[in-house]
Ligand SMILES: Nc1ncnc2c1ncn2[C@@H]1O[C@H](COP(=O)(O)OP(=O)(O)OP(=O)(O)O)[C@@H](O)[C@H]1O
């Protein structure tokens with residue numbers, strides 16, 4: 423059960439919680455763990471030098487986040503692969519899950535957004551609606 427688990431991380435507290443659970447579950451199920459972080463794409467900021475710089479900064483921060491996750495997973499003796507993607511967050515998460523043939527996607531209920539009135543963020547909601555494998559939302 424769950425040979426390949428995809429965990430989506432954005433650096434938020436809920437996503438850290440989801441990551442810890444994914445490490446736990448991957449250990450229990452002897453799963454390979456894929457960790458994905460998605461950075462916004464050009465189309466959202468225009469074609470300026472400032473956008474280029476912003477994206478480079480986001481990519482560097484994303485790489486750091488993924489490295490931390492990788493270290494933690496390796497400490498737990500897991501097989502782990504990190505992926506840095508660019509584009510629409512939910513779309514990229516769903517596509518990576520398909521590409522890597524993952525049988526479970528894990529994510530936090532909310533992310534970095536300060537607006538917390540709703541139970542689920544837009545990324546977790548969209549992935550739940552459109553993913554072609556089971557999705558576990560961690561609260
Ligand atoms: N850029 C991202 N890369 C990878 N995973 C992400 C990314 N953004 C969100 N996620 C995943 O989705 C979960 C829910 O975050 P989401 O962005 O949906 O909520 P939010 O930030 O509170 O609200 P919103 O972004 O809709 O304003 C996070 O805990 C994380 O697991």
Ligand SMILES: [Mg+2]
Pocket residue numbers: 533534535543545
């Ligand atoms: Mg968000």
